[in-house]
Amino acid sequence: MRLVLVGPPGAGKGTQAQFLASHFSIPHISTGDIFRANLKSGTALGLKAKTFMDAGELVPDSVTNEMVADRLTHADAEAGFLLDGFPRNVAQAQVLREILAQKSTPLTAVLELAVDTKEIVLRLSGRRTCRNCGKVWHIEFEKPSTENLCDACSGDLYQREDDKGEVISHRLQVYAEQTEPIIAFYKSEGLLITISATGSVSEITARAISALSN
Ligand code: AP5
Ligand code: MG
Ligand code: ZN
Numbered sequence: 001m002r003l004v005l006v007g008p009p010g011a012g013k014g015t016q017a018q019f020l021a022s023h024f025s026i027p028h029i030s031t032g033d034i035f036r037a038n039l040k041s042g043t044a045l046g047l048k049a050k051t052f053m054d055a056g057e058l059v060p061d062s063v064t065n066e067m068v069a070d071r072l073t074h075a076d077a078e079a080g081f082l083l084d085g086f087p088r089n090v091a092q093a094q095v096l097r098e099i100l101a102q103k104s105t106p107l108t109a110v111l112e113l114a115v116d117t118k119e120i121v122l123r124l125s126g127r128r129t130c131r132n133c134g135k136v137w138h139i140e141f142e143k144p145s146t147e148n149l150c151d152a153c154s155g156d157l158y159q160r161e162d163d164k165g166e167v168i169s170h171r172l173q174v175y176a177e178q179t180e181p182i183i184a185f186y187k188s189e190g191l192l193i194t195i196s197a198t199g200s201v202s203e204i205t206a207r208a209i210s211a212l213s214n
Helices: 013-024 031-040 044-055 061-071 090-102 117-125 165-179 181-188 201-213
Strands: 002-006 028-030 081-084 109-114 127-130 136-138 192-196
Touching: 002 013, 002 181, 013 028, 013 081, 013 201, 028 031, 031 044, 031 061, 031 081, 044 061, 044 165, 061 090, 090 181, 109 201, 117 127, 117 165, 165 181, 181 192, 192 201
Parallel strands: 002 081, 002 109, 028 081, 109 192
Antiparallel strands: 127 136
16 A cells, blocks of 8 residues: 545644554655654754744755655565655655656555644644654643653653644645645546545544545
């Protein structure tokens, strides 16, 4: 299974990706997570990405495309992959198509998670992320058993810079302007599957697995 997950910020891509990657035994590749891991370890890539991420802007394609092309050469991606947060504009989608065409391993499907804007703002403004392992929580919808501590690794939870105030609405605008056009692109390629991403996390996972198994 070579899968792309697409949907607005806060649609639940990262949340669903954990379950889908495990169900289909494929690696979960999140460009946002890779950038944040680089930032945490203080690499040049992380520092380069930080300014764009904190402002809710896309990191330049030159940086992102090269990073993904490299990640797809890792052995674990031979059996397939789940891309979360990439591609994020039509130029990236074209680069991905080219990389996969060279290996004769085209995408299996593109799964769109559809959620309305009001729900997105609730999800993003209450999200907390583990500083240690990156796991995502929510102050209301996915509470850890101890406030501000990750159940998985006991790490501290923090609020992403881009989950604060104005940056949320800017990210939604960037999504509408730059990312949404890839939906028409993948529709025309016959790859697009859209599901509703409201309801409980497990309901959405079941919906996704059923849509992808057809
Ligand atoms: P990235 O990390 O990819 O952020 P994003 O796309 O904005 O998506 P999010 O991670 O915010 O949301 P999500 O859909 O994963 O939702 P989640 O599961 O966490 O990118 C960050 C930045 O990196 C970008 O702005 C850009 O700067 C840069 N970048 C990354 N990729 C790039 C690229 N390809 N090109 C250029 N730049 C790039 O869920 C959200 C919250 O909702 C959580 O708290 C969760 O617990 C809760 N939740 C989830 N599901 C449910 C549910 N069913 N009901 C209730 N609550 C739920
Ligand atoms: Mg995410
Ligand atoms: Zn953790």
